[in-house]
Amino acid sequence: MKKFMPVEELARDERFNQITQADRMSDARSAVPANAESTRRSSNRLTPARADASDAARALMHGIFVGEIQALEGAGRTCWDFTTGEEAPFGLKLDMARQAWDEARHVEISLKLGDWMGSDVGQYAENTVLFQAACSNDPVLRLAGVNRALEGLAIDVFTSMKEFGEMAGDPYLEFCEDWMLADEVTHVKMGSDWLRKVTENDPERRKKALEFQSIVDKMFSYGGSRSDSDESSLGIARRFRELAGFTSDENEHIADLGLQALEERKAQIREKQAAAKN
Amino acid sequence: MANPQKPRAPFAPWDRRELPGSFSVEETARRVGHYKWAEMKLFEALGGWIATVPELDIKMRLGTHCYKHAWHAELWHKRLPELREMNPERLTLPANDAMVRFIDAMTEPEAPELTIEKLVGVYRVFIPHFISAYTYHLNNTSEITDMPTIRSIKFILQDEFDDWREGEMLIQSLLETPEEVDRAAAHQAKLEKIMLEAGGIAGPGSIGINTPAPQGAMS
Amino acid sequence: MAITVTPETFSFVSFDSAYIARIANLVAEQLGLTDIDIEIAVDETSPLTRIDVEVTDSLISIRPLSGALEDTRRPRQQSELATTLAMARSMLRARDRLRGGFENAPLDTELSLPQAAAWDTYILGRITRMSIEVKKQAALYNFRNRHGFNDASDHVFEKIWNAETFTWDELSALSANTLTLSA
Ligand SMILES: [Fe+2]
Ligand SMILES: [Fe+2]
Numbered sequence: 206m207k208k209f210m211p212v213e214e215l216a217r218d219e220r221f222n223q224i225t226q227a228d229r230m231s232d233a234r235s236a237v238p239a240n241a242e243s244t245r246r247s248s249n250r251l252t253p254a255r256a257d258a259s260d261a262a263r264a265l266m267h268g269i270f271v272g273e274i275q276a277l278e279g280a281g282r283t284c285w286d287f288t289t290g291e292e293a294p295f296g297l298k299l300d301m302a303r304q305a306w307d308e309a310r311h312v313e314i315s316l317k318l319g320d321w322m323g324s325d326v327g328q329y330a331e332n333t334v335l336f337q338a339a340c341s342n343d344p345v346l347r348l349a350g351v352n353r354a355l356e357g358l359a360i361d362v363f364t365s366m367k368e369f370g371e372m373a374g375d376p377y378l379e380f381c382e383d384w385m386l387a388d389e390v391t392h393v394k395m396g397s398d399w400l401r402k403v404t405e406n407d408p409e410r411r412k413k414a415l416e417f418q419s420i421v422d423k424m425f426s427y428g429g430s431r432s433d434s435d436e437s438s439l440g441i442a443r444r445f446r447e448l449a450g451f452t453s454d455e456n457e458h459i460a461d462l463g464l465q466a467l468e469e470r471k472a473q474i475r476e477k478q479a480a481a482k483n
Numbered sequence: 484m485a486n487p488q489k490p491r492a493p494f495a496p497w498d499r500r501e502l503p504g505s506f507s508v509e510e511t512a513r514r515v516g517h518y519k520w521a522e523m524k525l526f527e528a529l530g531g532w533i534a535t536v537p538e539l540d541i542k543m544r545l546g547t548h549c550y551k552h553a554w555h556a557e558l559w560h561k562r563l564p565e566l567r568e569m570n571p572e573r574l575t576l577p578a579n580d581a582m583v584r585f586i587d588a589m590t591e592p593e594a595p596e597l598t599i600e601k602l603v604g605v606y607r608v609f610i611p612h613f614i615s616a617y618t619y620h621l622n623n624t625s626e627i628t629d630m631p632t633i634r635s636i637k638f639i640l641q642d643e644f645d646d647w648r649e650g651e652m653l654i655q656s657l658l659e660t661p662e663e664v665d666r667a668a669a670h671q672a673k674l675e676k677i678m679l680e681a682g683g684i685a686g687p688g689s690i691g692i693n694t695p696a697p698q699g700a701m702s
Numbered sequence: 703m704a705i706t707v708t709p710e711t712f713s714f715v716s717f718d719s720a721y722i723a724r725i726a727n728l729v730a731e732q733l734g735l736t737d738i739d740i741e742i743a744v745d746e747t748s749p750l751t752r753i754d755v756e757v758t759d760s761l762i763s764i765r766p767l768s769g770a771l772e773d774t775r776r777p778r779q780q781s782e783l784a785t786t787l788a789m790a791r792s793m794l795r796a797r798d799r800l801r802g803g804f805e806n807a808p809l810d811t812e813l814s815l816p817q818a819a820a821w822d823t824y825i826l827g828r829i830t831r832m833s834i835e836v837k838k839q840a841a842l843y844n845f846r847n848r849h850g851f852n853d854a855s856d857h858v859f860e861k862i863w864n865a866e867t868f869t870w871d872e873l874s875a876l877s878a879n880t881l882t883l884s885a
Contacts, residue, residue, distance in 0.1 A: 206528070206531050206532065206535065206590050206591065206592070206593040207593065210534055210535070214534075214535070215534050216534060216535050216536055216537040216542075216595040217537050218537045218538065218539065222775040222776055224777065228777070229777070232714075232749065232777060232778060233714050233747075234714050234715070234746065234747055234748055234749040234768060234778075235747070235748070235749070236748060236749055236750050253815075253847055254815075256752065256815065256818070257750060257751055257752060258847060259840070259843055259844035259847050260751050260844075263840065263843070264774070274539075274542070277533055277542065277543070277546045278533050278534035278542075280530070280546075281529070281530035281531060281532070281533035281534060281545070281546060281549060282530065282531060282533075282534055283530070284526060284527045284529075284530025284531065284549060284553070285527050285528065285530050285531025285532075286531070289523065289527075290572065295556075295560065298526075298527070298553070299553045299554075299556070299557050301530070302526050302530060302549050302550045302552075302553030302554075303550050303553065305530055305533065305546040305547075305549045305550055306546055306547050306549065306550035306551075308546060309542075309543040309544075309545075309546030309547045310547075312539075312542075312543050312546075313543060320839070321839075321843070322839075322840065322843045323837045323838070323839030323840025323841070323842065323843045324837070324840065325837075326539070327775065328774055328775065329774045329775065330774065330775055330776065330777055336534075373847045373851075374850060374851050374884075375846070375847065375851050376851060377851075478714075478747060481713045481714055
């Protein structure tokens with residue numbers, strides 16, 4: 206088995222259809238009104254008040270499910286891709302094995318929740334951006350990408366879903382999201398701790414890792430679907446992020462990135478829609 | 484207990500543990516170092532394979548089992564300094580070259596169609612050899628001086644048995660044609676031959692050497 | 703009757719208007735809606751799944767967002783099943799309003815979320831019996847989201863799901879009652 210697996214090789218059965226972030230971004234349609242000023246301002250936040258709440262929650266749940274698979278694969282690959290000692294400390298790899306177990310449980314939980322909400326495995330396209338963006342060949346960058354950017358996103362998503370479950374009175378959803386959230390906070394903490402430890406005497410490398418994280422964070426703002434704006438379906442879960450070791454500066458940075466991504470996406474949609482109409 | 488001053492035997496009547504054991508501190512450290520090395524290779528391989536198997540149920544099992552073997556490696560890592568090896572890395576070694584070749588051959592299958600080979604290597608060859616080496620160690624070490632190793636082995640063996648059963652059932656569920664049965668058997672034989680050369684997880688003597696016992700004073 | 707579909711050609715998605723019309727025609731025949739014009743205007747600029755339906759005595763106007771006809775596995779591709787479902791849902795809703803005892807139902811935009819969920823359940827239950835594949839668990843989940851996650855709510859869901867001839871008054875009363883029980 207080779208080291209460093211390209212995203213196209215992630216093994217799936219025939220129920221799954223994988224798409225890339227490029228595929229997704231080339232879609233000129235948008236749930237976000239491209240001219241927010243000119244349209245009747247409508248919230249895209251995932252709350253039960255949305256008329257399409259069940260559909261939207263189901264689609265997001267499937268997104269979480271495939272995200273958990275990719276997180277499982279990413280954690281597993283870190284156990285394999287890097288030589289113990291020379292490239293990655295033994296303790297770091299133990300943590301990644303632990304994470305693989307946690308993510309395997311998250312896949313199990315997501316499958317059960319998918320049944321509960323009435324969706325099938327593979328019912329929605331699988332965006333492989335998480336694995337693609339997060340799985341760098343440098344272990345420190347991978348920690349920044351997977352354990353801080355990806356897991357940070359997971360915290361935001363689970364917080365949204367937990368609130369959704371709470372508001373809708375869905376005891377099952379709220380219970381599951383609460384447990385997964387606890388694990389994800391641990392995963393971010395692992396990332397933060399190892400990043401600090403491994404780059405202790407290498408400020409240059411730490412800087413590079415944080416820059417990489419910032420790029421990935423922006424990608425994970427998914428063209429504006431995560432920000433403080435109500436036009437984004439997900440918010441930023443500051444309280445849980447702080448629990449996981451993100452500083453408030455880091456959280457503000459992610460909030461800025463989210464708004465930037467939202468504005469860029471809106472501009473892009475305006476352009477594409479104008480082009481399509483001509 | 485009527486009289487707290489009454490002397491009692493320090494070893495209760497049901498405590499039949501024996502002092503002698505087959506392994507010195509040094510020999511125990513050597514074995515434990517091999518165990519750690521082998522458990523590490525196993526958790527790394529399981530972690531790497533997660534992304535290569537398309538079967539969702541197996542993907543999740545591999546992720547779960549990956550951690551258990553990492554935890555075993557950690558237990559052995561922590562045991563080494565207690566066995567006078569203050570630099571655990573020094574003894575974290577394969578038993579011999581054949582063991583290295585075994586791992587290379589076991590981790591060779593990568594393509595998504597090769598789940599049978601991946602599982603056979605782990606659950607029909609590697610893990611059974613862990614079970615046997617650990618069982619031999621458990622039954623031959625001093626029940627008093629080496630109790631910490633025994634305790635770890637007992638935890639670990641429980642995991643190994645559970646995972647072996649789960650892995651074996653996964654293999655059985657994948658084998659649907661006589662050709663697939665042959666495939667599994669051929670791969671098992673190929674790996675078992677390398678393991679034969681290696682002599683087991685801890686090298687020759689992993690499960691002791693079976694020679695006729697002395698016939699006793701009257702013979 | 704005439705069925706028209708706009709736009710004729712799509713630029714945001716790979717949909718086929720003739721195919722939509724063919725499916726709409728089949729569903730209309732199955733539902734006995736052969737005496738009225740049907741106009742389908744797809745909004746291809748949104749990937750969401752909402753469908754607006756308006757009815758007059760001579761015209762059923764169906765305006766789905768493109769997500770309602772889409773194959774969720776293959777973004778921007780059309781799904782036969784989703785299209786069939788979208789047509790069946792819209793036309794049954796229209797038929798209920800025209801001649802199904804829903805003449806006094808509020809406009810779609812004025813329906814409460816629980817009312818909309820109850821009506822959708824009634825529609826989807828009947829669609830299942832037209833041998834069109836419907837995910838019952840998804841419908842149940844939607845109903846629970848609007849009426850509560852409890853046995854009383856599930857019981858009413860089953861009742862509505864299996865019903866063939868409800869009036870709006872009966873259906874809206876059931877929905878309101880369930881909410882009181884769940885509260
Ligand atoms: Fe997770
Ligand atoms: Fe995680």
